[in-house]
Amino acid sequence: MHRFANPSQFMRVAEAMLPWMVALCIPLMGAGLYYGLWASPADYQQYDTVRIMYIHVPTAFLAQASYVVMALGSASFLIWKHPLGDLIARAAAPIGCVFAFICLVTGSLWGKPTWGTYWVWDARLTSMLILFFLFLGYLALANAFDDPARGDKPAAILAVVGIVNIPIIKFSVYFFNTLHQKSTLFGDLISGGEEAAMSALQQPEIAAAAAQQGSSLPPSMLLPLMLMLVAFSLFFLILLVLRLRGELATVRLRALRAGLRAG
Amino acid sequence: MNDFLAGFRAVLIRDLRLALRQSADLALVLGFFTIAASLFPFGVGPAPETLARIAPGVIWVLALLSVMLSLDRLFEQDLADGSLEQMVLTPRPLVLTVLAKALAHWITTGLPLIAITPVIGILLNFPTAGYSTLLIGLALGTPSLSLIGAVGAALTLGARRAGLLIALLVLPLYIPILIFGVTAVESVLTGFEARAHFLYLSAILAAAIPLAPLAAAAAVRHGVEG
Amino acid sequence: MFEGLSFSLEAGDALLLTGPNGSGKSSLLRLLAGLLTPLDGQICVNGTPVHEDIEGHRANTAYLGHLDPIKPTLTVLESARFWATMLGTLDRVDLALSMLNLSDLAAAPGRVLSSGQRRRLSLTRLLLSPADLWLLDEPTVGLDTRTVASVEQMVAEHRAKGGVVVLSTHIEFKLPGAKTLDLGDFTPAAFQAEAPV
Numbered sequence: 068m069h070r071f072a073n074p075s076q077f078m079r080v081a082e083a084m085l086p087w088m089v090a091l092c093i094p095l096m097g098a099g100l101y102y103g104l105w106a107s108p109a110d111y112q113q114y115d116t117v118r119i120m121y122i123h124v125p126t127a128f129l130a131q132a133s134y135v136v137m138a139l140g141s142a143s144f145l146i147w148k149h150p151l152g153d154l155i156a157r158a159a160a161p162i163g164c165v166f167a168f169i170c171l172v173t174g175s176l177w178g179k180p181t182w183g184t185y186w187v188w189d190a191r192l193t194s195m196l197i198l199f200f201l202f203l204g205y206l207a208l209a210n211a212f213d214d215p216a217r218g219d220k221p222a223a224i225l226a227v228v229g230i231v232n233i234p235i236i237k238f239s240v241y242f243f244n245t246l247h248q249k250s251t252l253f254g255d256l257i258s259g260g261e262e263a264a265m266s267a268l269q270q271p272e273i274a275a276a277a278a279q280q281g282s283s284l285p286p287s288m289l290l291p292l293m294l295m296l297v298a299f300s301l302f303f304l305i306l307l308v309l310r311l312r313g314e315l316a317t318v319r320l321r322a323l324r325a326g327l328r329a330g
Numbered sequence: 331m332n333d334f335l336a337g338f339r340a341v342l343i344r345d346l347r348l349a350l351r352q353s354a355d356l357a358l359v360l361g362f363f364t365i366a367a368s369l370f371p372f373g374v375g376p377a378p379e380t381l382a383r384i385a386p387g388v389i390w391v392l393a394l395l396s397v398m399l400s401l402d403r404l405f406e407q408d409l410a411d412g413s414l415e416q417m418v419l420t421p422r423p424l425v426l427t428v429l430a431k432a433l434a435h436w437i438t439t440g441l442p443l444i445a446i447t448p449v450i451g452i453l454l455n456f457p458t459a460g461y462s463t464l465l466i467g468l469a470l471g472t473p474s475l476s477l478i479g480a481v482g483a484a485l486t487l488g489a490r491r492a493g494l495l496i497a498l499l500v501l502p503l504y505i506p507i508l509i510f511g512v513t514a515v516e517s518v519l520t521g522f523e524a525r526a527h528f529l530y531l532s533a534i535l536a537a538a539i540p541l542a543p544l545a546a547a548a549a550v551r552h553g554v555e556g
Numbered sequence: 557m558f559e560g561l562s563f564s565l566e567a568g569d570a571l572l573l574t575g576p577n578g579s580g581k582s583s584l585l586r587l588l589a590g591l592l593t594p595l596d597g598q599i600c601v602n603g604t605p606v607h608e609d610i611e612g613h614r615a616n617t618a619y620l621g622h623l624d625p626i627k628p629t630l631t632v633l634e635s636a637r638f639w640a641t642m643l644g645t646l647d648r649v650d651l652a653l654s655m656l657n658l659s660d661l662a663a664a665p666g667r668v669l670s671s672g673q674r675r676r677l678s679l680t681r682l683l684l685s686p687a688d689l690w691l692l693d694e695p696t697v698g699l700d701t702r703t704v705a706s707v708e709q710m711v712a713e714h715r716a717k718g719g720v721v722v723l724s725t726h727i728e729f730k731l732p733g734a735k736t737l738d739l740g741d742f743t744p745a746a747f748q749a750e751a752p753v
Contacts, residue, residue, distance in 0.1 A: 347630065420642040
């Protein structure tokens, strides 16, 4: 563990793995898109809009995973003072922020044909929106100081505070949602048996979770979804390594400049 | 133990004194709360049933914003005149110093807000049956607002545009308190109990009392560097 | 900031920091107080690096910076009593105020104090502090000659009791037997200092 905490050693391993990840990611993504967009059936009620799921679900998963990576990196930076932890957190934050944004946009596009409106204060969309705000707060704080190095510790503390709060926020948002469910469009538009059938598809995370337990989602839809999940995860790792490279270069440049100025 | 309390009490009394002698700042927060609340009838129309429908939410959101707007008082001035770094340098545990400052902030912001809430309630035609729930909810929720706010205020020490930044950091973290506070009132008004909501608010407060000062103290320690 | 800087101080020692503006006198004092983290190198007290027990080090350090932590609305006595409580030496307040000639001003609020009076109120913190290590950043700015003399007296008494003083100043300050460190010689780069107390 501590051996990899040295940024240059970590980067050597990461750089060695990078071409393999790219080589794996491209065919997986291609296959996932092929099965998702052409080779899988359209939903009997949502028709082709269901295909948004193959982008929406992976981005939702990765936005959350990015925050976890960010918080773990920040915690290791605060506890063991590993500079790598801060670099990973700083590298992961904008990626997670963009994934959260894509998730919100695709969710909203998916909402128009199914809910009849672009935005519904549904529990999952609402928690993703708040996660997006948390990413924005982290990025704003990390870059709010005249000396960029000064933002590292406050941003790390914020990431850890955020991860402690996320379960509370999620719980409260679901609580809010169940109390207000009767008044949402969701309940008014759909009735009885149709609701059960649609909800499995409309609530993709549940659909994915149910699918993992071997129910609900047919294999023809499950396959592209899983392919896309793996491909997006690899894509995330590739972006992370590339951004880490940049962050590391920035830190080195700053150190060099400081040395020059002092000399 | 007694020794720890002496430091805690000293900071608390000092901050209370400072706030009371600059009571114009206090009035400012209450003024904001009242004026902002009186804008809503102009915005949504003066129909009593409309106002009654939105009153719980408006009062809670404005309480949130009022607390947030007064957060700069917590550490900013003490950082500027060197008091904060001297507090870091005393042998007193910084966590307790931060906790005392958050408590002083609540006494001089949260309590006055709760006290003036019935007046705002009248302006907004707040349903009579919900008053006690609203006030209990605010009493349980506003201390958490001060504690979480202290973390935000400490994190932004020395940052550019600190005031706006605090809003961005703190408001998402305030959402659970807002939800439980507002839904407590709504469930009482629709004939249910608010016990569960109060329990959740208390749980958040119970977690915030030890954790928020810990995070804020770490941020203050970093904030006085440089 | 500094390169190849190393020094050590024994009980009763004093170190006078000199050097041009921007040579890092204030930064060195803040480093010693634990208010800045060294990029490289370490500060040791009794052979133990201070970052291993930063709380203990801070408790044994009195730092006087450029700022006077005085509130416009708090009186001199309230201010002194607050810091005394924080430092655990409430019984010394009257003595400290009288030694710095502030007893008559005890009821005056901070906003009416002159800059010399504010500085004197800040200096009471040294007399209130139980710390062995005094770090004084230009302690005599804005003081009249009589007060400068009593500060010199305070420093001498502190050293006689086995305390250590590190001090930076631009004016004449009597510091018999003090070591002198010209920071102009050590800019730039890595920093190393040892201060066994």
